[in-house]
Amino acid sequence: MRRVHPEVDELRPKLKEILYDCAVEIRATKAALYLLDAQSRTFELITEYGFRGVIRTSADLNDPLIDRCMRGRNPFFVNGVGVEPKLAEILFQSSTERLLAAPLYSRGQLVGVIDMRDKAAKQAFEQTDLPKAQTIAERILALFANKNVFGQRFISLATEEAAPAPPQQQPLAAAAPPPQAPAAAPPVIATPPPVATPPASPTTTPPASPTMTPPGSPAMTPPASPAMTPHASPAMAPQLSPRTPPNASPNAPEPRGQVHVPRLATMIIDARNVANRIIVPTSQEAIGETEITVVRDALRAILLIPGVVTATFTAFGHMGGVQEIAARAALSDEAKNFLQSKLNVWLTKRGEGGGFLRTSITTPFGTSGNALTPADLQKVFTAALTVANVRGIYLTVAFSGTPDRHAHELLAVLHGHLQLALEHSMQKHAYVSQRMKIAESLLEPDFARYPALRRHTDAVAKLAEGFAHFLNLAPNDAEDARIVALVHDVGMRVLDYDRLYRKHDLSQDELGILREHVAVGAAMVEPLLGNDIARAVLCHHERVDGRGYPNGLHGEEIPYHSRLVQLCDSFVAITDPDTYQQPQPPENALAIIQHAAGGQFDAELATRFVEFVSRR
DSSP: OOOHHHHHHHHHHHHHHHHHHHHIHHHHHHEEEEEEEETTTTEEEEEEOTTTSSSSEEOTSHHHHHHHTTTTTSSEEEESSSSSSSHHHHHTTTOOSEEEEEEEEEEEEEEEEEEEEEGGGOOOOOHHHHHHHHHHHHHHHHHTTTOOOHHHHHHHHOOOOOOOSSSSSOOOSSSOOOOOOOOOOOOSSSSSOOOOOOOOTTSSOOOOOOSOOOOOOGGGGOOOOTTTOOOEEEEEETHHOOOOTTTTTTTOOOOOOOHHHHHHHHHHHHHHHHHHHTTOOOOOOOOOHHHHHHEEEEEEHHTTTTTTEEEEEEESEEEEEEEEEESOOOBBBHHHHHHHHHHHHHHHHTOOOOOOOEEEEEOOOOOSSSOGGGOOOOOOEEEEEOBBBBBBBBEEESSSSSOHHHHHHHHHHHHHHHHHHHHHHHHHHHHHHHHHHHHHHHTTTTTGGHHHHHHHHHHHHHHHHHHHHHOOOOHHHHHHHHHHHHHHHHHGGGSSSHHHTTTTSSOOOHHHHHTHHHHHHHHHHHHOOOHHHHHHTTTTTTOTTTTSSSOOOOOGGGHHHHHHHHHHHHHHHHHHHTTOOOOOOOOHHHHHHHHHHHHTBOOHHHHHHHHHHOOO
């Protein structure tokens, strides 16, 4: 094995111990752990069991397994060499037939892979093995939570050593208020751009979240309801009271670092809140219009297999029940009913139910020739589609005769590709939703204290989203435009905004402080939403003529999304009555933007923006 990071080498015994859980919990006969080497950008073998020397010691970004893990964050399995052709060589080289892989993602980056092979007793990996694999992956990632071995930057919180307890301490039995804790320190950004921040004042510290509140803070100890608090009993008292060392007087000063009861109570309340979320079963994911588009493409590809005359996708309970049929020619009602009866028989044998269906029939290759009848459907095959938590989806394929081995192999490959395409589509939807949640969480709770600023942010985001669609940007680019618009002013939350909010006669020093919001915001956004979003936030006050800030960029040097959001930001600021200047009607705002095209604004985008707003 190659030389690895010293901290990884130190954790190797613990990593080996966790890896053995693959054998205990999943019954994998072989398993290997690969971790990212930040310098070489390769994945190095850290520890393994069961391979007996027949194993790769490293894998680069072009490796089929690494490539597959980078296209999906969830664990997945492959039961058979021919199921996923790209992984066939890896399985063959190690003389294995089945694979289960669990990607390790940290801060949006793939930093490792757990490669498991061949379940005991030659059993296939199952859907129930995936959450177990995810749990093992999370245990490994937890070991690196406070270690920077993967070359990542992250935000850390300033920590202060606990102050000594007061010389006199009241007995716990007395109904006295808890000791006052120091105010929560604001976040400290790891390696941010230079920021001119004024001395901290009581009004500049943003409200701390529950995980940032120091022990003993009254705000973090809400009164417990009878249902949330265990009944007090003498047996429980010693567990909830600080231990007094032997021979220590009751009034002696509390030892430095002693844990207070309010901290324990806060921890219990937070844990119960989390437990209340966990107890709710995970809702089954649903098929949507985006997935139906993916299905239609896959059905057309299946029709190209020699002998295939119809390919049918059925989804019970999704979108009210949908069925997509692709046929080589028009389909008679008898043939349609025949296909449905074959599916119902198959479901009955497996003990599965059906339901209402809305059927849509397409003929990708035209409708010439006679309509298909039951006599044309000689062999009908149905298989379930296994995609994440989705249930009740099936693929049915009808042949005009008995298919040969080659046709069966092609069908198996396309069946797997359809499952993978659906999984990627649904993961992408979940990823987009998660990014929006992250963007929203960056705004709260501070923006809620300034309703005008929150209204401004929402208005810019809505306008940017509409403008992106007007420009016919790709869905990913339109989504990025909305996210940049949402977080473009997030840096305001850690500046002296309490004092400067609604102030009209700002001094040069105060303007200098506010201008630093682009650098502070970019540093806050980058670890959570990535470099592209952060760079767009950093540059949204640049000008195409090079007279903007903070770096005086020119023209195309400014990110596209920065130029797009800058137009929306300026239009809202000019027309909004809650800003620091006299509001202007929309037509005046458009005239101002048109006049500044080529100087402050991108000329082409400014022209399109005026056209977009004029048509609204």
